[in-house]
Amino acid sequence: MPFLPFIRTVRKNIYGIIILLPAFLYLAGFSLIILFTVTQMAFTYAGTEKIFFPALQNFVKLAQSPEFRSALLRTILFTVAGTPLELLIGMAAAFLVVKKFKGRGVIRSIFILPLAIPAIVTAIILYILFDFPGGHINEIIMGRHAFFPCQFVEYPVDWRGSAFSALAVSLAGKLWRDMPISMLIILAGLQSIEKDQTEAAATLGASSFHIFFKITIPLLSPAIATVLVLRSIELWKEFIFPYILAGSYPLLSTLIERAYHEWRSPNEASAIAVVLLVLIITCTMCIYYMLAYLKKRLVRI
Amino acid sequence: MIFIVMAPIFIMFKYSLSDRASVVTGGAVIPLWPYEPTLEQYRGLLSADRFIGAAITSLKTALLAVIISLILGVPAAYALVRYRFPGILVLTTFLISIRFFPDIVSVVPVVEVFTPAGLVGNVAGVAAAHCLLSVPYVIFIAMGVFESIPGDLEEQAQVLGAGKITAFFTVTLPVALPGLAAAAIYVFLLSWDEFIFAYFLMAFSDLSTLPVLLRKILSWTPQHNLLAAISVLLSIPVVLFTFIVQKYMRAGATAGAVK
Structure with missing residues (x-):
């Protein structure tokens, strides 16, 4: 039994x-x-006469379309550039508020504020700020305000008009909005490091530079790993910022929307979604194994 | 850094208070503070049916999402904390990690499945989709709440003659209430902010939640002060509630991705 x-x-x-x-x-x-x-x-392909299943036509069609290939390239660049930046900004903010000083509570609350602004609102604010021809950013870099007299450009920049600037603005919005999350994770990691260890190293004559790279960073590695894994997933699938701010230069996520709403092709949209999913899983596993390897090399106890 | 964090929020406020002359300047520099600060945008919005309708839709969706996800999530969390059967750790990990599934990947199949079920273009469908995102969070937060309440309390009540269900409702639930309220607020905010599912499920209907309304308005290139005023009204509840449940938000944020 x-x-x-x-x-x-x-x-x-x-x-x-x-x-x-x-x-x-x-x-x-x-x-x-x-x-x-x-x-x-x-894996379903709706031909002119009959429906094929299973079929790879959707993927073949996508692989041949320049729109998909450039979206794929943009998505990879967006994530590769964005993930380390997310980590650096989060660490900078966490190191700023981890030390005790007067008014720390207020500053910490201010740093959490972006988390409380809905992503779509952040995107709209950037849409207004980086407007063309008459947004605030354009006026500032054209030197039209008294408080900022340097003139960088003569004519206003069309921020949404080139792939690089449109995606850079989207990334800036994403970084602004996500900063508190990375900061809180790193902060939790920093606070779990016991003072004895850094103090012991200081007594033995280590410089603060040494303490940072030999003690703080290795002990922080679980928090860093969390940030890298979570943020890279978020960046792969980021939708709102590129959708509002870089409409003409789709990433894979915004291409899904375009395939579904404009091309009226749910099958191609699903094929893009599957590609994105496979990318996310592969990349997450790569980061995971890379970090595990690095940790083995770095932390010797 | 404080400047970079605060500047966009200030600009949003400034625009929402701007009069027409400070937005449509005809080539002159846009002032950093409006010439004549005015509340006319807010007044206009609060008497516009479209805006009020979207706000009510948002509210209904969020409340429905809160109710469904609490009914599903709280008992599940209780079971995961109080019962020990084989495979429960795997089960917990599985249930909680569902939130890592990318929403943009799931949105197309969700719409395709919801269309024949009649869940497209109405509040129930959007709330059901939001629950997919929020139930893992509720389970996670409620598990933390129940773990902090010793099981002895309930056992003592049972020794004194209370049934399992009475013990839960009279002993555990009152203690757990503040934490569960935080979970409820969390779900409310998640649904209030959520754009992707709401947009795909409401793109071709007259109904919109506030984020979807913003997107729909954007395609008629409206004046910036109108956009900013909607943005402010959309953000206010989030900012208020975030600081109320900051402690729990932090737990949610550090444990995983936050929407």
Whole structure:
């Protein structure tokens, strides 16, 4: 009777299982349906006469389209440039507020403020600020304000008019809005480092430079790993900022929207979604193994 | 850094108070403070059916999402904390990590599945989609709350003759209430802010939540002071509540991605 222990466990925990079941069914069912539908649609090709399944045509078509290839390239650059920046900004903010000083609480609250501004609102503010021809940023760098007399450019810059500037502005918005999250993770890591260790190193004559690179950074590595993994996932799938600010230069995420709403092709949209999902999973695993390897090399106890 | 954090927020406020002459300057420099600060944008919005309608839709969606995710999430969290059966750790990890699934990947299948079910273009559909994002958070926050309440309390109540259910409602629940309220606020904000699901599910309907309204208005290139005023009204509840539940927000943020 191999089922007997199983039945006994079930009977003992029957209340627990009953109250757990609704949430489990909702989440697991929902995710299974999503995964199933997206894969099925991505591998379905609606030809002129009949529908093919399974078929790779959607992917072949995408691989041949210059729009998809440039979106893929932009997405990779966006993530590769953005992830280290997220980490650096988060660390800078965390190191600023970790030391005790007068007014630290206020400054910490101010630093959390971007988290409380909805992403779409942040995107709209940047849309207004970087407007062309008459936004604040253009007027400042054209030297039209008395408090900032240097003139960098003669004519206003069309920020949304080139791929580089449009995505740079989107990235700036993303970094601004995400700074508190990275900061809080690093801060939690910093606060868990015990003072004894840094003090011991200082007593033994280590410079603050040495303490930072030999003690603080290695001990901070779990927090750094968390930031890198979570932020890179977020950057791969970032939608709102590039959607509002870089409409003409889609990333993969905004290309999904375009395929779905403008090309009216749910199958191609799903194929892009599958590509994005595979990219995210591969990249997350790479970062994970890279960090595990680095940690083995760095932290010798 | 303080300047960089504060400047965009200040600019949003400034624009929302601007009169027409300080926005449409006809080539002159846009002033850093409006010539004649005015509340006319707010007054206009609060009497516009479109805006009020979107605000009510947002509110309904968020409240429905809160109710569904608490009903689903709180009992599940309780079970995950108080019961110990094999595989429970794997189950917990699985349930909580569902929030890492990229929303932009799931949005197309969600719309395709919701269309035949009649869940497109109405509040229920958007709330159901938001629950996919929020239930993992509720489970996570509520688990933390229940873990901090010793199980002995309930056992003692049971020794004194209370049933399992009475013990939960009269002993554990009152102690857990502040934490669960924070979870509720968290879900409310998540749904209030959420753009992707709401936009895809409401793109071709008259109904919109506030973020979707902002996007729809943007395509008629409106005056900046109108955009800013909607933005301010959209942000105010989030800013207020964020500082109320900061402690729990922090727990949520440090444990995972935040919307």
